[in-house]
Amino acid sequence: xxxxxxxxxxxxxxxxxxxxxxxxxxxxxxxxxxxxxxxxxxxxxxxxxxxxxxxxxxxxxxxxxxxxxxxxxxxxxxxxxxxxxxxxxxxxxxxxxxxxxxxxxxxxxxxxxxxxxxxxxxxxxxxxxxxxxxxxxxxxxxxxxxxxxxxxxxxxxxxxxxxxxxxxxxxxxxxxxxxxxxxxxxxxxxxxxxxxxxxxxxxxxxxxxxxxxxxxxxxxxxxxxxxxxxxxxxxxxxxxxxxxxxxxxxxxxxxxxxxxxxxxxxxxxxxxxxxxxxxxxxxxxxxxxxxxxxxxxxxxxxxxxxxxxxxxxxxxxxxxxxxxxxxxxxxxxxxxxxxxxxxxxxxxxxxxxxxxxxxxxxxxxxxxxx
Numbered sequence: 001x002x003x004x005x006x007x008x009x010x011x012x013x014x015x016x017x018x019x020x021x022x023x024x025x026x027x028x029x030x031x032x033x034x035x036x037x038x039x040x041x042x043x044x045x046x047x048x049x050x051x052x053x054x055x056x057x058x059x060x061x062x063x064x065x066x067x068x069x070x071x072x073x074x075x076x077x078x079x080x081x082x083x084x085x086x087x088x089x090x091x092x093x094x095x096x097x098x099x100x101x102x103x104x105x106x107x108x109x110x111x112x113x114x115x116x117x118x119x120x121x122x123x124x125x126x127x128x129x130x131x132x133x134x135x136x137x138x139x140x141x142x143x144x145x146x147x148x149x150x151x152x153x154x155x156x157x158x159x160x161x162x163x164x165x166x167x168x169x170x171x172x173x174x175x176x177x178x179x180x181x182x183x184x185x186x187x188x189x190x191x192x193x194x195x196x197x198x199x200x201x202x203x204x205x206x207x208x209x210x211x212x213x214x215x216x217x218x219x220x221x222x223x224x225x226x227x228x229x230x231x232x233x234x235x236x237x238x239x240x241x242x243x244x245x246x247x248x249x250x251x252x253x254x255x256x257x258x259x260x261x262x263x264x265x266x267x268x269x270x271x272x273x274x275x276x277x278x279x280x281x282x283x284x285x286x287x288x289x290x291x292x293x294x295x296x297x298x299x300x301x302x303x304x305x306x307x308x309x310x311x312x313x314x315x316x317x318x319x320x321x322x323x324x325x326x327x328x329x330x331x332x333x334x335x336x337x338x339x340x341x342x343x344x345x346x347x348x349x350x351x352x353x354x355x356x357x358x359x360x361x362x363x364x365x366x367x368x369x370x
């Protein structure tokens with residue numbers, strides 16, 4: 001096996017591989033990336049057994065076909081330190097030694113035989129769905145903030161993707177909740193039969209980095225327990241979470257009639273300032289809402305207190321309510337509109353936050369008891 005390739009082309013692919021490969025692995029082969037030269041192209045494959053990343057590179061000069069696996073982290077680290085646009089020359093010297101030469105550098109990397117690398121059947125019967133790349137990325141970004149980290153309820157450790165209908169139109173909707181907050185975002189799609197599934201957290205973050213880096217056409221296809229995303233020459237295949245997502249619609253408030261309008265930017269900045277007084281950010285931020293202003297305060301037993309007042313419009317008399325400051329910042333930072341619309345019922349019920357610039361997204365947050 002022998003080939004040469006431009007450093008930047010290979011580095012871009014290995015950059016995505018880093019998010020898939022597990023750093024601490026009981027199976028050494030899973031720390032490796034598979035390099036396969038065949039049919040005038042270089043195929044790159046990485047997996048942690050739950051996610052598989054494939055990429056095909058055609059911009060490669062092949063001297064001899066063949067395949068090997070070598071450490072994904074070491075190869076990536078070497079390439080990052082080689083100057084941009086350098087020519088890389090690879091040659092497999094023996095079954096367990098891969099030579100890499102570039103400019104004045106010469107490396108010999110240890111390899112493991114490809115026989116040990118897992119193989120996968122790539123069978124997807126579901127209908128292929130085309131999605132708008134940037135809109136789907138937006139949906140993932142808006143919902144991933146509410147993914148739960150609690151492994152005891154594994155079915156909350158991802159984004160619930162399902163079809164919804166409104167006004168005779170069909171939407172792909174993503175919902176995530178950690179039971180303290182909930183995010184929902186939808187994008188309109190052509191009519192089809194997509195089966196609901198829960199996309200795992202790691203897959204969500206990996207997909208976000210792929211979508212942010214490429215504008216290739218995105219398609220999605222699912223089978224009973226797997227989902228495949230295709231972006232140009234790249235593919236990401238993932239297992240889905242086995243479990244039933246709760247009926248989230250039950251917790252979305254429908255009768256919150258006390259409405260607060262406040263500048264998104266001022267609101268986030270103000271919370272960040274008053275929360276600085278709390279070292280571990282565990283203390284909640286207390287909002288005292290009046291007709292024309294909101295007073296924000298954080299009181300920490302260990303480090304002091306912070307208070308600030310910002311302009312706002314409130315449709316009711318005053319209301320006192322407290323929240324986890326990080327949750328509020330996460331949600332408010334995803335709002336596209338310059339103003340936040342927050343719908344309250346009272347000081348103990350769930351609160352609905354809307355984005356006037358994106359009617360297909362909303363957030364629910366539970367108050368804190370302070």
